[in-house]
Amino acid sequence: MSQFSTGELAKAAEVSVRTVQYYDQRGILTPSEVTEGGRRIYHESDLERLQVICFLRDLDFSIKQIKKLLQEENREQVLELLLTDQIESLEKSSKEIEVKLKRARYLQKVTVKRHQLLLEDLSDISRLMENQKSWRHLQLRVYGSVVLTSLLYLIGLLIVIYYFKDPRGLFIICPAFLIAINLVVFHYRKQFEYLCPNCHRTFEPSSKEFALAGHTPRTRKLTCPHCHVKTYCLELAKSQTK
Known part of the structure; x- marks a missing residue:
């Protein structure tokens, strides 16, 4: 001992x-x-x-x-409850600290690149980080819908070519596929909004501008209806999709 x-x-x-x-x-x-x-x-x-x-x-x-x-005779049971509660509290605090640490590191990287940050820039960065999870979830749903539609198109194509052996079926399958893809894009487009880096306001582009605009995985080159500046605007998931 x-x-x-x-x-x-x-x-x-x-x-x-x-x-x-x-x-x-x-x-x-x-x-x-x-x-x-x-x-x-x-x-x-x-x-x-x-x-x-x-x-x-x-x-x-x-x-x-x-x-x-x-x-107390039941001190072990009381201590067990206290320990369980403390562990849960510490785990929650740990997660909150991790989120704050991640945000601070991100801001530090941005600060190195840009010596002067406006308050609006900080607000945009904070909004981007808070929106990241919802945006990724929505993106996965979009990709999933496109993949599913494409698979259905390929299955329909194989049925027309190898089962019915009638090329005229292509005049039905191909337009149906294009319509389906456009419906998917139209449906999900309404669930996104764009943040202008110039005036820091959000907006929804028209269907035509959305379709024709150049884009990257997270931005799209659009004309802001508020400040009328055309630039790459940040794509965000609307709050109701969270």
């Missing part, structure tokens, strides 16, 4: 010697043995008790409350 002096116990629990002495004086951490010379000896069970005390202090329990809890 491991034995600890006051200093060794403090080191094992990562607290100060004065903390151990204080808990001893308050009667919530008594040593397992006291030598004739007055030397305090702590065992492994005392270390576990000290760690429980430190945990409860982190939860803002008073010394009086800790003493009362440690005297």
Whole structure:
């Protein structure tokens, strides 16, 4: 069985010697043995008790409350509930910190490239990051619909060529495919909006401008109806699609 002096116990629990002495004086951490010379000896069970005390202090329990809890018969069950709640709380905080850290790193990269950031630019960046998940989800739905429509077209094409063996069926299949693709594009176009980097306002382009505009995976070259500047505008998923 491991034995600890006051200093060794403090080191094992990562607290100060004065903390151990204080808990001893308050009667919530008594040593397992006291030598004739007055030397305090702590065992492994005392270390576990000290760690429980430190945990409860982190939860803002008073010394009086800790003493009362440690005297309860069902203290293990109470501690288990407290630990479960604390773990869930820490995991949630960890995720929130990770999101904030990711945003800060992104802003740091942008700041290196651009020495001066306007408040509107920061707002746009924040909006982009918050919209990223919804936009990706919507993009996957678009691609999925296009792939499904294309597969149905190929199946129809094979049936016409190899089963019916009538080339006139192509005059039905091909227009039907084009109509279906256009319907898919029209349906999903209504679920996107575009953010102008010049005036920082959002808008929806006309069907014609949408179809003819040059684009990248995340932007489309459009004329903003608010400031009338033609530039690459950022594609966003509308809020109702989130």
